[in-house]
Amino acid sequence: MISEKLTKGLLLIAEPSILGDISFNRSVILLADHNDDGSVGFILNKPLKYTVSDLVPDIEANFKIYNGGPVEQDNLYFIHNIPELIPDSIEISNGIYWGGDFDLTKKLINDGKIKKEHIRFFLGYTGWAAQQLEDEMEANSWILAENVYKNKIIGKSTNDFWKEKILELGGDYMLWSNAPENPMLN
Numbered sequence: 001m002i003s004e005k006l007t008k009g010l011l012l013i014a015e016p017s018i019l020g021d022i023s024f025n026r027s028v029i030l031l032a033d034h035n036d037d038g039s040v041g042f043i044l045n046k047p048l049k050y051t052v053s054d055l056v057p058d059i060e061a062n063f064k065i066y067n068g069g070p071v072e073q074d075n076l077y078f079i080h081n082i083p084e085l086i087p088d089s090i091e092i093s094n095g096i097y098w099g100g101d102f103d104l105t106k107k108l109i110n111d112g113k114i115k116k117e118h119i120r121f122f123l124g125y126t127g128w129a130a131q132q133l134e135d136e137m138e139a140n141s142w143i144l145a146e147n148v149y150k151n152k153i154i155g156k157s158t159n160d161f162w163k164e165k166i167l168e169l170g171g172d173y174m175l176w177s178n179a180p181e182n183p184m185l186n
């Protein structure tokens with residue numbers, strides 16, 4: 001793990017002490033933007049029961065939809081690693097891009113030119129006001145980690161992603177890796 005300052009492209013790993021928070025308990029978040037006005041991220045490891053075709057009927061694909069966070073959950077967002085196919089996207093870092101021409105994206109998906117390892121869709125996002133994320137970092141709510149997967153993180157399996165990251169931390173965190181999600185139920 002790292003002790004760098006907050007910058008877009010890093011991962012935020014929820015501290016095991018975040019209990020009872022449905023959105024953030026055991027979350028791994030890709031920090032998509034961070035500046036003086038605030039921060040935006042997408043939760044990478046909380047798949048929903050929906051596919052993109054459930055929400056956008058003119059897309060013929062069964063790509064999973066993920067809970068991106070508690071903000072604007074009625075909006076669909078996407079990240080991808082194919083800027084050469086999707087114009088008007090914004091680079092987050094490490095070859096990961098946010099958004100772009102949605103009409104063209106739909107067409108490319110339907111034509112089979114975009115695969116699920118190239119794109120990930122989210123309902124909502126995670127947002128912090130100015131200085132809020134820094135305050136949460138000081139309160140030890142998050143562990144900052146480098147995105148060692150670079151743009152391959154889009155296709156990364158999510159089932160045990162939080163547990164994998166916690167095991168990498170070692171030490172006292174090892175205890176939490178096999179603890180039930182709600183220790184009160186143990």
